[in-house]
Amino acid sequence: MDGAAREDARRWLAEEGVTRVGADEWTDGEHPGRRITTVDVAVRWTDQVFVDERLDPAGRLRLAFGLLDLLDVYWVTAEIGFALADPEAGLSGQAFWDGYRQRLEAPEVGEAVTYSLWVDWFEDARTSADAFGEVLGRDVGGLRADAPEPLLRRGGRVLEVSGPVPWPVKEPALRAAAGVPALHRQVFRGLLNGYHSVYGDLEPSAALTLLAELDLPPDTEHLAPLRRVLTAGHAHHHRSPDAWAAATGHGPADRPV
Structure with a gap:
């Protein structure tokens, strides 16, 4: 802020x-x-x-x-x-995106910022790729364990809400972040939301490979069922609505956010 x-x-x-x-x-x-x-x-x-x-x-x-x-x-x-x-x-479009990047890098970020990034920019196929490039995609090369804290904060916040971003657009950032232990939870949330979001996008095999690289507690909520549905080749909750129920052993879960 x-x-x-x-x-x-x-x-x-x-x-x-x-x-x-x-x-x-x-x-x-x-x-x-x-x-x-x-x-x-x-x-x-x-x-x-x-x-x-x-x-x-x-x-x-x-x-x-x-x-x-x-x-x-x-x-x-x-x-x-x-x-x-x-x-x-x-x-100025440049000033607009500067404003978003600045807030995504701050120690605290308002919920409205990340929510608007999700629903207004990432869910819209006309703006998703460009918006992702502005808030993170152009800085993928800097996503390293020794990266400045502001960039890591921005990267994690963007990846968490990146579910609707087309897989080819966001995959390089997810792969880079998988090499940063501090971002493993956010990578997981991005994959999870990519599977559950109505407009989510992921490639099951590649997502499963990324999931295997993350150092997460074994009892992380939704980790085991996500691994099961990806292993079975399911790319999207809403295209295979019964797969998640089968993976969890009970009814469909609410969409994680």
Whole structure:
């Protein structure tokens, strides 16, 4: 998270009469005395950032990311995406992805960041490969055990939600991360979500080889059934719905996230 951008967003909201008064309670600048939720703040005010004539496009994007840091609400990421797609908004794609990389490398990352990466960018076949390249794919060569902590944090967070990314696109990153013990859990989660996600993609044989390289506790949840379905050649939960039940010995599991 960007502390300075977050503070700028807090001040910007305060200028509009919107201030936090509780864990999920805010004043409403339009109706003094009324209380609204954090989600209400995101829905009502994020789009206003992009029409603030006091700021240039770069300043608006920075302020919007500050709102994301402050509120951690998915709707903020959606509004940023809408503005990015609007040529009249004049936003820089490079600055947009810089903002995501910065937050993915931080000691703490908001859930809205990784969720939006999954549902808005990785699940969309039109954007999946490019988005993965921006947040991790171009830095695969740096995924080593001695890599800087920020890169390892970014790599792990991206791989965990990489289930929908096409296998040929993400496989090099998964292979590199399999050589980094600190990322083994995230590689496993990426493979697991690649199998269970509605839009997931993996190649069973290659995924099984990767799974064998991971140093995980034998009793890791879902490890044994994932190994069984991959060994049987199943690539996707939803194309072989009975395979997971057979591998676990009971009914289908909820999709891991």
